[in-house]
Amino acid sequence: MTLDAVWSRRRFGKRILLLIAAGVGLYVVWPSLVEIFSAWPELITLEPWWLAMTVVCEALSFALLWLLLELALQTNRTLLVASSHLASNAFGRVMPGGGAAGAALQYRLLVRGGLAPATVGSGLAATQLITTAVLAAMPLLSLPAIVGGSAVDRGLVHAAVIGVVAFAVILTATGLLLGSDRALLAVAGSAQWGRNRVLRKRAPVQDLPERLKHQRDTMVHTLGRRWWLALTAAIGKTLLDFFALLCALSAVGTTPRPGLVLLAFVTASLLGMIPITPGGLGFVEAGLTGTLALAGVAPADAVVATLAYRLASYWLPLVAGAAAYGGYSLGFRERVAP
């Protein structure tokens, strides 16, 4: 059997495993999904003004992410950045274990669109790092509500603690990798050693530490001059996503404490990162409904608000992603990277 045949069988096996995991995951959360989708007719009873605001906030959250991507990728080509992001985002939300598949597609689309592969690699990594750090830092805004002594559910306090610890870890690791050549070379050297040990039949990688150091220096140079705008875009992206949820709750006619809704939002966002079902489908709905109830929202209202929020943050971007891929295919023919 040839090496290609072995790899193709392994890839096939991996896809089957991911499909089985997605199937089991969907089976587990199916009752919650059915409950949420059965509330679909109630959407027409919501305040249309707040429903429209939910969509506007979500659209602007996406636009701020494109601004961050443009800064990290050192390009002004908004159409390329936006269409590749929308298409890969949609792809990642329909494929089991889709986060990695979506990122790989985004990389391919950007490189095929004419951007330099090294810049795309470091730019996408920087964007992912900044947005994850900002999301992890969000529970800090809820600390006044927790420290203030008001009654807060234990589950939400746990979410806040996890977020703050994750933020501290990301901040420390990022500071080390940005500030110390020794730390970066040691981490990259270990990753290279591990990769070469696991993938023994592939050609060994020799220059990973040097390549990573070069990409890091390029990224620091690029974002260094515009770090404030990159940080503003990352914070704005997460805040507007959160405001979309608050708008959805207002559309239902409920006004819970925003500090506790923030914790519910962070919990749901973290659940969305678990790559069991495509885009966290079912897990996010069940988690958000449950945590909103812990934040003081009536269960029936939590179900409808979750449906309205996911309509703007999950289902509409899927449709936009399909259209964006069509636009990308028409607009960006094969180009050679500079």
Added chain:
Amino acid sequence: MSVAIALLVVVLGAVLTWAVTADVVGIDVQTVGVILLVAGLLGLVFALVRAFTHESWGRE
């Protein structure tokens, strides 16, 4: 209006809309919040259009 200022107005509007429960005589705090929220979102749209069309941070 820059992206940062527009976001600041949005956040101020959001705080007044959802977080402030105090009553001020003669002023509907929630309505003021919604007005700021909408103004901030409109400002953000203009700031982003300007950033995407006029700013230059690429190497091309």
